[in-house]
Amino acid sequence: MRSQTFLWIVQRASAAVLALCVLVHLATIIYAVRGGLTGAEILARTRGSAAWFAFYSLFVLAVTVHAPIGLRAVLGEWLGWRGRSSDLTLLLFAMLLAWMGMRAVRTVFA
Amino acid sequence: MSVLRVSVRRGDAWQAFEVPRRESQTVLDVVTHIQRHLDPTLAYRYACRVGMCGSCAMTVNGAPRWTCRTHVDKVAKEGRLEISPLGNLPVIRDLVTDMREFFDKWARAKGQFGGERKRSDDFALLSPVSGKRKLADVNIECIGCAVCYSACDVVAWNPDYLGPAALNRAWTLVNDERDKAQAERLRAVAGDAGCLSCHTHMSCTERCPKALSPTAGIAGLKRATLKAALRGEL
Numbered sequence: 185m186r187s188q189t190f191l192w193i194v195q196r197a198s199a200a201v202l203a204l205c206v207l208v209h210l211a212t213i214i215y216a217v218r219g220g221l222t223g224a225e226i227l228a229r230t231r232g233s234a235a236w237f238a239f240y241s242l243f244v245l246a247v248t249v250h251a252p253i254g255l256r257a258v259l260g261e262w263l264g265w266r267g268r269s270s271d272l273t274l275l276l277f278a279m280l281l282a283w284m285g286m287r288a289v290r291t292v293f294a
Numbered sequence: 295m296s297v298l299r300v301s302v303r304r305g306d307a308w309q310a311f312e313v314p315r316r317e318s319q320t321v322l323d324v325v326t327h328i329q330r331h332l333d334p335t336l337a338y339r340y341a342c343r344v345g346m347c348g349s350c351a352m353t354v355n356g357a358p359r360w361t362c363r364t365h366v367d368k369v370a371k372e373g374r375l376e377i378s379p380l381g382n383l384p385v386i387r388d389l390v391t392d393m394r395e396f397f398d399k400w401a402r403a404k405g406q407f408g409g410e411r412k413r414s415d416d417f418a419l420l421s422p423v424s425g426k427r428k429l430a431d432v433n434i435e436c437i438g439c440a441v442c443y444s445a446c447d448v449v450a451w452n453p454d455y456l457g458p459a460a461l462n463r464a465w466t467l468v469n470d471e472r473d474k475a476q477a478e479r480l481r482a483v484a485g486d487a488g489c490l491s492c493h494t495h496m497s498c499t500e501r502c503p504k505a506l507s508p509t510a511g512i513a514g515l516k517r518a519t520l521k522a523a524l525r526g527e528l
Contacts, residue, residue, distance in 0.1 A: 185481050185528065186523075186528055188485040189485060189519060190523070193523060261452055
């Protein structure tokens with residue numbers, strides 16, 4: 185019960201973080217691409233920025249927490265897939281999300 | 295006299311009946327007419343006929359309803375009625391469902407009052423206008439008809455889900471200041487089979503014949519669970 189409640193709480197907390205991150209992300213895109221922008225120009229601006237690195241790392245962390253917990257309910261309710269095998273698969277999925285996300289963050293901001 | 299064309303679910307098949315249309319006729323009147331005059335083998339359940347006992351609920355034209363207080367006028371489309379047993383419950387025969395699991399879940403949700411006073415103790419004094427008492431009042435009039443349970447998508451997806459009625463009962467007791475089993479109750483209703491799985495579709499609230507809102511009660515349980523978890527009491 186306690187672990188299920190913990191998952192529920194962190195999913196809602198990560199949703200709140202994501203709401204903010206998505207807004208900042210979209211606003212930054214709209215602001216940055218006014219007048220057109222190339223990949224090289226983007227990287228010139230982003231590389232070496234510790235603040236943006238931290239922001240997008242938080243974004244990736246929130247996604248890593250939020251998505252697998254939501255998927256856990258979907259798998260349970262739609263496919264009837266519950267229990268240890270589902271939880272382990274979702275843990276792997278979370279690790280995949282974290283790896284892919286942080287790889288992108290490192291490429292763009294490091 | 296006009297005639298009502300009625301399809302009744304019996305096992306795997308529908309059986310057609312023609313029932314005389316009467317003034318102020320309820321769906322329960324229709325089923326009773328079929329059983330008394332057309333086919334005495336039809337099984338259905340009712341008791342009070344006045345919306346108190348919660349035993350006559352059935353699926354009428356696709357939606358769960360209390361049949362004793364549902365007028366044919368309100369639900370019959372072009373003189374047709376389709377009557378089947380409640381969903382999300384095993385069928386015993388015809389329109390009669392097995393309610394055991396439904397009520398067992400009330401017990402699992404710690405739906406019993408957990409007081410600590412003895413017979414020799416004085417009465418507990420509660421102000422009728424206190425915040426908690428008012429919250430307990432809001433959803434206390436549940437008659438246990440299982441209409442909400444039958445309407446709930448989460449019950450359909452997860453057979454272990456406690457369902458709106460049991461959770462609503464738990465919420466009423468969470469607001470009972472005399473009850474001393476609160477931590478135990480929150481532990482019973484938290485988790486995947488409890489309030490945290492509610493999707494807030496509000497089908498229970500939409501269908502409740504007593505116009506209660508189990509959805510609001512479940513939201514209250516979620517808040518209480520969160521607070522208890524943060525205090526380390528869960």
